[in-house]
Amino acid sequence: DAGITQSPRHKVTETGTPVTLRCHQTENHRYMYWYRQDPGHGLRLIHYSYGVKDTDKGEVSDGYSVSRSKTEDFLLTLESATSSQTSVYFCAAGGFSNQPQHFGDGTRLSIL
Amino acid sequence: GQNIDQPTEMTATEGAIVQINCTYQTSGFNGLFWYQQHAGEAPTFLSYNVLDGLEEKGRFSSFLSRSKGYSYLLLKELQMKDSASYLCAVRDRGDDKIIFGKGTRLHILP
Numbered sequence: 001d002a003g004i005t006q007s008p009r010h011k012v013t014e015t016g017t018p019v020t021l022r023c024h025q026t027e028n029h030r031y032m033y034w035y036r037q038d039p040g041h042g043l044r045l046i047h048y049s050y051g052v053k054d055t056d057k058g059e060v061s062d063g064y065s066v067s068r069s070k071t072e073d074f075l076l077t078l079e080s081a082t083s084s085q086t087s088v089y090f091c092a093a094g095g096f097s098n099q100p101q102h103f104g105d106g107t108r109l110s111i112l
Numbered sequence: 113g114q115n116i117d118q119p120t121e122m123t124a125t126e127g128a129i130v131q132i133n134c135t136y137q138t139s140g141f142n143g144l145f146w147y148q149q150h151a152g153e154a155p156t157f158l159s160y161n162v163l164d165g166l167e168e169k170g171r172f173s174s175f176l177s178r179s180k181g182y183s184y185l186l187l188k189e190l191q192m193k194d195s196a197s198y199l200c201a202v203r204d205r206g207d208d209k210i211i212f213g214k215g216t217r218l219h220i221l222p
Contacts, residue, residue: 033210042214043155043199050208058209090154095203095210100145100157 003027006091006104014112019078021107023091025071029102031095032074034058034066036087037106043090049074081111114138116213118200123219124190132185132198132216140205146174146185147199149215155199158185187218195220 003026013019023032033048035058045058047066055066063085065077074093078085088108092101115137124130136144143162147155159167161176161183173186185198197215204211 031208035212040214043201043212045209045211048209056207056209059211092210095145096208098143098160098162100147100160101155101201101210102157103154105154 004091004093004102004104006089006107008107009105010108012110012112013081015082016080019081019109019111021076021089021091021109023074023076023093023104025074025093025102027093027102028071029093029096029099030071031093031101032068033092033095033101034064034074034076035090035092036060036085037090038087046076046089083111085109086111114202114204114209114211116200116202116211118198118213118216120214121217121219123221124187125221126190126192128190129186129188130190130218132187132200132218134183134185134200134213136181136183136200136202136213138181138202138204141178141181141202142205142208143203144174144176144183145201145203145210146172146183147201147212149197149199151196158198190220192220192222194218 034046049068091104095101146158149155159174200213
């Protein structure tokens with residue numbers, strides 16, 4: 001929706017391996033966000049970015065890092081994946097002033 | 113920090129009206145969003161409030177009272193396709209974080 005693409009859409013990997021999720025937007029939004037969604041917890045903010053190379057932590061940032069080297073790309077990295085990071089990950093862009101956030105279709109990540 | 117509360121689940125009948133409440137506490141308020149999310153899909157934007165009052169969009173309306181830290185989403189003429197989760201989200205004035213409540217799952221009965 002609104003030019004937000006997440007890759008991969010599905011991934012299964014093993015505990016201890018590094019994982020990188022990519023979010024790409026075509027709308028030139030300044031703000032981008034990474035959320036995880038788990039049953040009983042709703043959407044929880046992991047990290048967000050308010051410009052190229054400008055990022056900040058969210059509610060559940062431990063074990064995650066992000067990078068934004070270009071306006072259109074926002075990467076989420078799990079340096080050493082753990083089973084507790086099994087989740088559905090959503091990227092969003094927008095949300096500045098009265099702009100709504102537009103979400104990607106999500107990445108279903110399973111850590112075995 | 114921020115805290116956002118919404119009921120976990122609600123049930124309503126097709127054709128009826130339902131009101132989903134959201135209360136929030138935040139150190140600095142800078143807007144409230146409502147999203148709809150069908151199972152297995154991404155959230156989609158419904159409405160935005162930053163000033164007190166009612167915003168109407170077709171069958172959906174959203175109300176905000178900043179002094180009470182309270183909002184509601186009103187859905188009229190309910191249809192079966194309105195069965196979904198409804199998410200309340202608040203943007204913080206200080207750091208522009210957008211934090212979501214846990215969502216309200218709405219069941220529509222025929």
